[in-house]
Amino acid sequence: MKRKGYWLLVVVLLAGCQTIYSVEDRAIVQILGYDYVDEKQLKGTVGIPHYGEGSTRTVEELNLTITAESIKDFSEKVERESSKPLSMGKLAVTLYDERIAQDGIEEFLDVLSRDPRVGRNIYMGIVDGNVQELIEEKYEQNETTAKYVKGVIENNSQRNFPEANLHSFLYAYYADGIDGFLPYIAKKNGHIEISGVALFDGGKFVSVVSEEDALTLKFLKEEVNQGAANIKTAQESLGNVGIEVTDSTVNYKIDNSKEMPQFDINIKVTGFINEMKQRDVDSVQTPELVAEIEEKYKEQFKERAEALVQQFQEANTDPLGLGNLLKNRYRNFDKEKWEEQYPDVPVNINVEVHITGTGISL
């Protein structure tokens, strides 16, 4: 028994040799952004929350900005300026400026996907403007920039923007025949807004989908449970009609019988009207009106979607994953051939719109 006790003591002492940093002794990086300086150098900015002591519970964000030659070099240099060891474990958002994204973010992706401490649900974003300014700015909406940016992306990816995080980007980045996309973020008047979707070809930023078309991309990409669409009607009296989307499904069909594969995308949208300029509509008229709006919406949606696909093909980016779909459904997928074909592949979009309600006051 006595001997066992000694062993235990020895073990504890030996294990105690390694220095341990408990949570409050670490600098927990929550947001990380990179700016382009010149061809050799980049400028990184980190945001570390500093929690107030005792009962005050305020959070301030500390920022460190360092110019370095590589990512590795950067993390070393940051460590040198920090009083506590840096921890990437709670990283929530990483941002890149446009120039870096255009040159390719492969290297950054590699670092993020290799580190076991970094989560897979972290958000990435391409910033229209200066990343350092965006991170260092003090915002009124939230205590820290990290929380704010995270909140903005999270909230919007539930509504009008397609979902994109590190995992989904990696998924597309590695797979054949899919390209990733990320939110396109800008700082405006002391606020942060998502101003569109940044499209990638591999790891390179190539094009932007505007904010209005983001919902269309979301419809094409995934099932939408929440979203707000806006329709311009020709009738002056109706003006713009707002539709709250409650449900949508998307279905891809491929016809591979010919030389060139042909894609059919069928989308069904269900929603209700929640905004209309005209007030005094007869209840008799309502069904007709609804049918008219449905028709109008269908038309506009189709137009937009087709334009969007056109944009993808011109930029040679495939965020819809058509190539991957082809590969998974038919044998003998030839990657090179597909890449050649892609800009000219015919894509038909069929839309069905179903309006279930007109709100409670009409």
Added chain:
Amino acid sequence: MNKLSNTNSVRIPEQFLITPMFVFFIIHSMQVGVGILGFESYIAEHSGFDSWISLLLAGAFIHLLLWMVYEILKKSGGDIVAIHKDLFGKHIGGLFSLFFSFYFLLLALTVLRTFIEVIQVWVFPSLRVEIFTFVFLGLIYYLVIGGFRLVTGFCMISVVLTIPLLLLKFFPIEVGEVNYLYPVIDHSLLDFLKSSKASILSFLGIELLLIFYPFIKDPQKSIKWAHFGVFYTVLIYLATALVAFIYYSEEQLEHVTWGTISLWKIVEFPFIERFEYIGIALWVYAIVPNICLAMWGASRIPKRIFNANQKVMIVIYCFILYAAALFLNDRQVVDKVNTFTGEVGFYFLLYIPILYVLMVLLHKVRNQK
């Protein structure tokens, strides 16, 4: 024939016997080890997302082998040592049985070292391996000297405790893409066989039955439980593989070393997130019975051959494991050990049909006499 089974059978006192149902837990815990945490990329290497079919093929093969094992054991009524003695005589048979002992030790080593690797990669990059291994083997020693009944009990607990981890698969399914899982047979038969071989390695462990068979009360009644066990394992591997295929893209999977652990990362609850730490901690309960069973099997064989003291054998084997675990200290070597164990295990599995044929022949000859 009766005479034969009488001379060979090993009598175990009743209080050490286990009920047939527990064969389910033993077979299952022996099969599920560290492999399941990262087998997805291995099996997908040759036949991509179609490799779930090879998983089923491998599973069917294991079921067949299991049937053979039971046939062999039914004919002899004893364990592998008795069978070897019967077939090859005392000395050569003993040597063959010793190979089994070393094989189980190798299995234990692979699981132990790979798990330590997982801890080093995912939780403590600067883990003091010498201390951790020491304590861990101490735990193993404590459990194994409790005897087969204790190890069996631990197997059962481990199966129950790891069930909640299966529920976590819902998180990746939710965000995953089912669209790309279209079953197109886009690979040649050879590719399928290759990935079947890769998947068979995940199912190693039924050989242990050759040793603990005499410990089962009403052994032939346990057949269905053993098959259930294998079936359950196949099912779990299948579910794990499918979930990984849903969550990762085919090419992405090649870049993921520990598919299942990476999946746990996305699990979030309001009070806790990043589930991989809990997952790895709970995986201790899958690893411990696995090593204990292998250790028990490995130390039981010398006891049967030389009448050696099993406690002493356990201590010796623990020290061998300890030394080996310290010696294999980098990722590449651990990988090589895994591949090596896989190869060895594959040949041990192939040995079962040979044994079966020999057994059948022997019986024919004896019956004619």
Added chain:
Amino acid sequence: MWKWKRKRVQEEKQDELNAKAEETLETLFKTLKKSDDFKSYQAGVSGYIVSYVGTLSEPKLLNHSVLPVLKQHTVYTLDDLKNLLPVEDLQITDDPSLVRQKMMTGHIAIQLKENDPGVLLIPAVTVEGRKVSIPEVEFSVVGPKEAFVESIDKNMNLMRKRLTLPQFTMKEVTVGKITKTRVGVVYIDGIADPDNVNTVLQRLQDIEYDQIIDSSFITQMIADNSTSPFPQLLDTERPDRAVEVIVEGKIAIIVDGSPHVLTCPTTVVEFFSSSDDYFLPWPLASVFRLIRLFAVFFSVLSTSLYVAILTYHHEMIPEELMSTIVSSRADIPFPPILEVIILELTIELLREAGARLPTKIGQTIGIVGGIVIGTAAVDAGLTSNVLLIIVALAALASFTTPVYQIGNTIRLIRFPFLLGAQMWGLIGVSMVMAFYIGHLIKLKSIGRPFFAPIYPLRFRDLRDAFIRLPFNKQSERPMQTRPVDAVRFNIKRTSEKRDVDE
């Protein structure tokens, strides 16, 4: 160890032999006379010698029934006297050791003349003891409110009146070289497994110790593994609970002088079932039982998880919780482990102090300690708010165990978990847990597995383990006790299926 035991047995036998050879009535009385409460005098017309221990025998009986007879009649033999005395259970003997034994339990000895070998023994036992009171350790709101007392006879009485069955058997064993404590083994013949009864009797007879003051001595002495922190015999102060388990086929051990009755074989789940569980409707009882079980796990694991997560796995803390935890930890000078140990020890101090003090002061100390020290420690920046809540909840949760003994175990076993957490975080906690699971599987209660019905898996016993199914689903006695007669009632008769409106 066996050798040692055997040796002890031999020695003891020799001692006894020596005593028998030497002891005569003369030496006995001589020894007794050294004590001042021993009375011996001549009485009656024939001058009989009446001797008794004054503090043990009842004077009323002597004055009313014995002395008048002695004074009125002249008798020449003890047999005549025996016929004359209006007292039951008289005995005439010339065995000095019997005389010694009887006199030491309050009998009056009458001799015809001094140093006469024949002795008439008159039972005049008076035992001072407590009245039957309400249970304090295992209190329940509903249900019987009687608790065992320190007398084996009263305790038997409490049980017998609940179990009027001729097969209800008690075997008495005397244990303790000096105290000669009466220990009763109680069971129902025809239900309890004879193997279990024999094991218990055997172990009781093998006990080598000079004193048995309480039943807890017996628990530790006959336990299968006495170094384990887990009690392997369940002790209860409720006669209803004791009877309940006896009917299930278990064996109760009553020790004279102890208000706690031991029951065995027991299982780990039994320690978490309270008698309230049977007084409430089964859905409620099941939920409360599960809550209790959760409380136990919480109590054991919460602080070690705190240490593990804060020290090693801060990635697991969600962003929203992070600010709460970090800002309460920010000005604490100690690492989490030290913080936890300080607070745990404080709580243990409070407990010990509360347990040793009289009830009223104990309560005050609890409140003063809890509130004042807690707040002061947080204000002084020695511990964090979050941890204070966790530790207090953990302490509270450990009080939910219905059996006091297991509560002590829970107090102790959390410290290895803390050690594991400090060394290897969650993996360390897991490993300690694995050790305890292995330990529990190894444990036995008088030779029956302690970890049942989990392992060996017994579905029948699981009906009354983590949850309690209704009584009509429990048609069989638990397998754990291996009852000779396993059927409680005929299930077929009670489960006739009835259609709607029939």
